[in-house]
Amino acid sequence: MSGAGAVRVVVVDDHPVVRDGLTGILGTEEGIEVVGEASNGREAVSVVRAGDPDVVLMDLRMPGGDGVEAIAELRRAHATRPRILVLTTYDTDRDVRRAMTAGADGFLLKDARRAELVRAVHDVAAGRPVLTAVALAALAGRRYEAELTDREVHVLRLVSEGLTNGAVARHLGIGEATVKTHLLHVYRKLGVGDRAAAVRVGWERGLV
Amino acid sequence: MSGAGAVRVVVVDDHPVVRDGLTGILGTEEGIEVVGEASNGREAVSVVRAGDPDVVLMDLRMPGGDGVEAIAELRRAHATRPRILVLTTYDTDRDVRRAMTAGADGFLLKDARRAELVRAVHDVAAGRPVLTAVALAALAGRRYEAELTDREVHVLRLVSEGLTNGAVARHLGIGEATVKTHLLHVYRKLGVGDRAAAVRVGWERGLV
């Protein structure tokens, strides 16, 4: 792609420090050119339209315009054109799934070293997927990491606020026994034994 | 400090991208010179010894050598010489307190803009404290945010792993009733009513 020219990259992250780090690393690299920056998802869409990059480096959790939404938006316009490499702090199951189903082409952690990062950019530009070990496991593996239903997430969230099962039931207008059933399912899917541990794992996976 | 020369800075962060961003921003600035980098607390101590900087930019949460321990270690050697500016992602009460009591001179968030960062480095180099609004509130305010004792934090942490009160008791070699008392105190201090909510708040404050 982009024939003889360099790989054109747009960097999207809400932290100026991180943006500078990325442009610094990539900009000085032969064969890579940073053609734009954005600090959130909404900005990203317009910057990409203006810059027509080969690759977008995208953070997921940003204030004002979620990364996943931006990915989906970019994908709606064109199925393959800007390759999207997600660059985030944690590779939780949920983040990986959301990003990849939205149409991302790769997944890399922010603690990647310079060489890894450069290689990853070239890989996605060439159409090769980039995935961390955990990301692979989260995707390929039909691992025990079953996805929670909306209802289960909702119940877990209320429990994490300190509501008792009865209070959750009244809050949702359902029976207390039903709440317990939902929680039982949550425990199984999260691989825990009680509400306290469920809240912890839920938080780790960005559910609450 | 360092008379006519530039402010000498050492950058400590486990993410290469962030380190590059910081050195990129600071290195191109007139009056600032980056004289060393480290990727964890232990490295930081030796790099500082070798580089004799005016200011250390220190991340808190890093694998292999906690930032707080490194701060305390540096402070043991000299009370004021390398000014320490903590640069982290979240300014939770606990992080602020731990860092400042360990001997940090300033507290800044990673989403700070370039100008803020440069100004902060000069400020701490000159001996002026640098604090975010939240950091100020966490320190000055004798806010309701009562501090948990070590024992209470320990119990909460085990609870968040899914241990029952009895299991926690065996784990700590104490009675189950004692565990409950500790938890009762945790609930009061955190302003919650049960273990699930305690785990959530505990996580928010960086206790677990």
Place this chain on the structure above:
DNA sequence: CCCGGGGTCCACCGATCGGTGGATGCGGCG
């Protein structure tokens, strides 16, 4: 010196929770 507060410990009781073993209706998909 004695008082008080914080941290740690314990026993008992009623309320809640986790687990079992069901049952019904509904929607998508082969």
Place this chain on the structure above:
DNA sequence: CGCCGCATCCACCGATCGGTGGACCCCGGG
């Protein structure tokens, strides 16, 4: 159409939890 997964509902039991009311010790201030 039949299967499957999701959501909803129910009753019952033993285990666990949250709350109360105390106890001890240590340390620092009046």
